[in-house]
Amino acid sequence: MAVIPIDIPDNPSLAQMQAIQFEVTKRMNVFLEIVAESVEQEGTAKFVFAGENAKLNLPTLDKIIREIKRRKAAL
Amino acid sequence: MSLAPLKNPKHLSYSDLQSQIRELARRMNLLTQMEAVLVEPTAAPKFEFSDELAKLDVQNVAEVVEQLNDLAKAYDDSIEECETARQKETEELENAVENIQENFCSTQTGLKLANGLEDVTYFSTISGTVCIPDLTTGGCASVTASLILYRNSGGNWFIKYYSAGISSNLRWAVRGPQDSDGNYSPVLGFLDAGQTGTIGVGETDWIEVPLTIWGQYRFNPVPTTVSGGFGSFAAEDDLIECP
Numbered sequence: 001m002a003v004i005p006i007d008i009p010d011n012p013s014l015a016q017m018q019a020i021q022f023e024v025t026k027r028m029n030v031f032l033e034i035v036a037e038s039v040e041q042e043g044t045a046k047f048v049f050a051g052e053n054a055k056l057n058l059p060t061l062d063k064i065i066r067e068i069k070r071r072k073a074a075l
Numbered sequence: 076m077s078l079a080p081l082k083n084p085k086h087l088s089y090s091d092l093q094s095q096i097r098e099l100a101r102r103m104n105l106l107t108q109m110e111a112v113l114v115e116p117t118a119a120p121k122f123e124f125s126d127e128l129a130k131l132d133v134q135n136v137a138e139v140v141e142q143l144n145d146l147a148k149a150y151d152d153s154i155e156e157c158e159t160a161r162q163k164e165t166e167e168l169e170n171a172v173e174n175i176q177e178n179f180c181s182t183q184t185g186l187k188l189a190n191g192l193e194d195v196t197y198f199s200t201i202s203g204t205v206c207i208p209d210l211t212t213g214g215c216a217s218v219t220a221s222l223i224l225y226r227n228s229g230g231n232w233f234i235k236y237y238s239a240g241i242s243s244n245l246r247w248a249v250r251g252p253q254d255s256d257g258n259y260s261p262v263l264g265f266l267d268a269g270q271t272g273t274i275g276v277g278e279t280d281w282i283e284v285p286l287t288i289w290g291q292y293r294f295n296p297v298p299t300t301v302s303g304g305f306g307s308f309a310a311e312d313d314l315i316e317c318p
Binding site for chain 2: 014017018021022024025026028029031032034035036037038056058060061062064065068071072075
């Protein structure tokens with residue numbers, strides 16, 4: 001599930017600042033552990049930021065490279 | 076070195092809040108300057124977030140495109156090589172066909188002259204040999220037949236035949252397919268090896284009919300008959316045109 005944007009009041013009270021700080025820190029900690037993953041070559045590049053984890057999907061080029069090498073060798 | 080997660084108590088004092096915000100801002104600044112670095116196309120994508128930098132390794136698509144272009148060029152070169160080789164082979168074959176045709180026409184002209192058939196409007200020849208096992212010697216007694224099918228200037232069709240064999244006991248025949256009653260059509264023979272002659276034939280009896288040559292050894296010491304393929308006379312449209 002995607003996270004919702006943080007609400008930023010113009011003149012936050014200490015309690016509001018504490019709440020914002022808590023949420024920002026929590027999200028920053030999630031950012032520390034972004035996982036970049038290969039997905040199918042036909043897949044689309046995608047960044048997923050859920051409350052508890054963040055993930056970056058990048059299409060793999062392995063299969064294309066293997067196919068190119070195979071065809072080059074066959075020539 | 077990777078960054079450690081920040082501690083995150085819910086109710087920080089004002090000074091702790093300041094420290095926390097300072098650290099958050101520092102990390103956010105690192106993130107805003109995140110570098111995306113191209114790596115080998117086969118490398119795994121990776122995200123690195125340390126005290127000094129935030130970095131994202133991304134596979135290099137440009138390298139794949141370059142390899143694809145190389146492959147496309149290799150294909151083009153290969154096709155060009157094939158095309159050149161094909162053209163050379165075609166030329167060689169055309170020359171060979173031309174030579175064969177010249178030789179064929181020269182032979183055919185000679186045959187026509189030798190048989191007094193210069194004015195015929197259709198001319199086609201077939202020769203065939205069949206080998207009959209010699210039961211006495213264990214060898215091979217062969218008999219050869221040559222047929223010339225032609226149409227004279229009057230539109231009449233004839234077959235002129237020649238034959239040869241190593242023994243007067245050999246006979247030969249050329250036959251078409253067998254019908255349901257067991258009869259062959261067309262038929263020429265059996266005739267003794269060495270016989271020559273000319274017979275009149277029907278207009279379409281012999282053209283494009285699969286023929287078989289038959290050889291017979293009469294006293295072998297028992298009669299022995301063997302057959303083999305003889306080919307067929309070409310249709311008029313399929314004849315090689317000679318000048």
